[in-house]
Amino acid sequence: MATLATETFPIEQFLAQEREKDLLRFSTAGSVDDGKSTLIGRLLYDTQSVYEDQVRCIRGKGSTAPGQIDFALLTDGLRAEREQGITIDVACRYFSTARRKFIIADTPGH
Amino acid sequence: MNPAIYNPSSTVSRSTPTMTFGAARTPAGCRLSHLQLLEAQSIHILREVASEFERPVMLYSIGKDSSVMLRLAQKAFYPGPIPFPLLHIDTGFKFREMLTFRDEVARSIGAELLVWRNEPAIRAGTNPIKLDTKRCCGLLKTQALLDGLRHYSFDAAFGGARRDEEKSRAKERIYSFRDSTGQWDPKNQRPELWNLYNGRIHPGETIRVFPLSNWTEMDVWQYIHEENIPVVDLYFAKERPMYVRGDVLLPIEQEFMALPGEKPQMVKCRLRSLGCSPCTGAIRSNAETIPDIIAELISFRSSERANRVIDHDQEGSMEIKKREGYF
Numbered sequence: 001m002a003t004l005a006t007e008t009f010p011i012e013q014f015l016a017q018e019r020e021k022d023l024l025r026f027s028t029a030g031s032v033d034d035g036k037s038t039l040i041g042r043l044l045y046d047t048q049s050v051y052e053d054q055v056r057c058i059r060g061k062g063s064t065a066p067g068q069i070d071f072a073l074l075t076d077g078l079r080a081e082r083e084q085g086i087t088i089d090v091a092c093r094y095f096s097t098a099r100r101k102f103i104i105a106d107t108p109g110h
Numbered sequence: 111m112n113p114a115i116y117n118p119s120s121t122v123s124r125s126t127p128t129m130t131f132g133a134a135r136t137p138a139g140c141r142l143s144h145l146q147l148l149e150a151q152s153i154h155i156l157r158e159v160a161s162e163f164e165r166p167v168m169l170y171s172i173g174k175d176s177s178v179m180l181r182l183a184q185k186a187f188y189p190g191p192i193p194f195p196l197l198h199i200d201t202g203f204k205f206r207e208m209l210t211f212r213d214e215v216a217r218s219i220g221a222e223l224l225v226w227r228n229e230p231a232i233r234a235g236t237n238p239i240k241l242d243t244k245r246c247c248g249l250l251k252t253q254a255l256l257d258g259l260r261h262y263s264f265d266a267a268f269g270g271a272r273r274d275e276e277k278s279r280a281k282e283r284i285y286s287f288r289d290s291t292g293q294w295d296p297k298n299q300r301p302e303l304w305n306l307y308n309g310r311i312h313p314g315e316t317i318r319v320f321p322l323s324n325w326t327e328m329d330v331w332q333y334i335h336e337e338n339i340p341v342v343d344l345y346f347a348k349e350r351p352m353y354v355r356g357d358v359l360l361p362i363e364q365e366f367m368a369l370p371g372e373k374p375q376m377v378k379c380r381l382r383s384l385g386c387s388p389c390t391g392a393i394r395s396n397a398e399t400i401p402d403i404i405a406e407l408i409s410f411r412s413s414e415r416a417n418r419v420i421d422h423d424q425e426g427s428m429e430i431k432k433r434e435g436y437f
């Protein structure tokens with residue numbers, strides 16, 4: 001993403017847009033290994049809600065084919081989860097789009 | 111007027127919304143922005159803890175999150191005073207500007223400020239070069255925090271940690287239960303449904319409470335802007351003397367950090383997150399105002415803790431620290 005020219009950044013306009021945004025809270029539900037965490041990780045990645053250093057941390061790890069990011073590792077934040085490849089406890093993650101802010105609870109399979 | 115003094119008529123969100131979190135509960139015709147919802151949820155948490163616990167305390171770390179949390183505490187009990195003290199864990203390595211700011215804020219809002227230091231470790235010359243960062247943090251932060259809480263018999267401690275900061279923090283409850291040794295067991299956390307918080311503890315056990323759990327870094331800066339909350343000058347870009355090591359800008363606060371023959375250079379930079387000076391890198395930046403910071407935030411590709419050495423000293427290092435009693 002290009003760096004914004006800060007002198008021209010229309011802060012009040014930006015904040016007004018932000019104030020119009022709804023907040024939606026939702027959670028995943030599904031059986032073990034259905035791909036819930038992978039989907040959430042992908043959503044975070046595609047909405048640019050994860051930072052480069054966080055992606056760097058998980059590259060080359062996890063259960064996916066070489067060269068592919070295991071997106072579940074973005075939400076499976078505990079060491080035991082990353083080692084076992086399962087979600088053990090709920091993780092709350094945040095992302096936003098142009099219209100809405102989201103709080104996602106990624107749950108363990110059940 | 112001193113900007114640190116909270117005056118409700120001067121702020122953007124004029125009333126303190128008392129309803130609970132979640133758009134579904136908002137009465138028709140009353141729409142809260144997401145910041146107002148976050149504010150309402152945090153105020154609800156602050157009041158719950160103040161009424162449920164014998165001896166709550168607010169861990170005040172002087173950074174942006176603490177500054178927001180402090181303002182929320184003022185609002186939650188306004189026009190009364192904040193009904194608990196502030197506790198600062200001083201490692202002896204905080205930036206001088208932070209300490210001046212801390213004392214000025216506490217004085218101007220009339221809050222009771224307690225400072226706790228692990229004096230034996232500080233006297234023994236503990237630093238991250240002599241020890242590694244992990245053991246240094248263990249002594250100067252975690253041990254000091256556990257000792258301070260025990261010394262004053264606090265049973266609930268507010269912290270300004272946010273879930274979006276770090277992957278293991280995303281796993282935290284709002285009421286984070288700690289056993290009698292202050293430890294966190296991420297695999298044995300209590301259910302926390304909607305806005306129902308379970309504050310039951312046995313003697314010796316404590317909880318950590320995170321009223322800003324659902325705030326993001328962006329929310330925090332927007333709130334600081336809208337509420338005109340004072341923050342430490344180190345967050346704003348200025349020419350500062352730094353040791354420059356590739357991409358890393360290291361503050362010159364502590365002489366032992368200099369490599370042999372290393373000379374500081376003037377760099378226009380700011381801090382994105384405030385920690386101990388030996389372990390907190392600055393970033394090159396031109397952001398001199400809060401709107402500049404918000405604009406910069408939109409363009410950032412690295413997380414705010416990327417410049418914190420202590421988060422990267424080993425795989426899962428924040429989780430390990432939290433298990434040991436860090437917050």
Ligand SMILES: Nc1nc2c(ncn2[C@@H]2O[C@H](COP(=O)(O)OP(=O)(O)OP(=O)(O)O)[C@@H](O)[C@H]2O)c(=O)[nH]1
Pocket residue numbers: 030031032033034035036037038039063064070072085086087088107108109110
């Ligand atoms: N082929 C294929 N595999 C997928 C897809 N999504 C996830 N997976 C794989 O399915 C496995 C489980 O994915 P997770 O995201 O950890 O599943 P989960 O539902 O979060 O599992 P629990 O949290 O343990 O209940 C991993 O090996 C993923 O790489 C998909 O769309 N296609």
Ligand SMILES: [Mg+2]
Pocket residue numbers: 036037038072086087106107108109
């Ligand atoms: Mg999962």
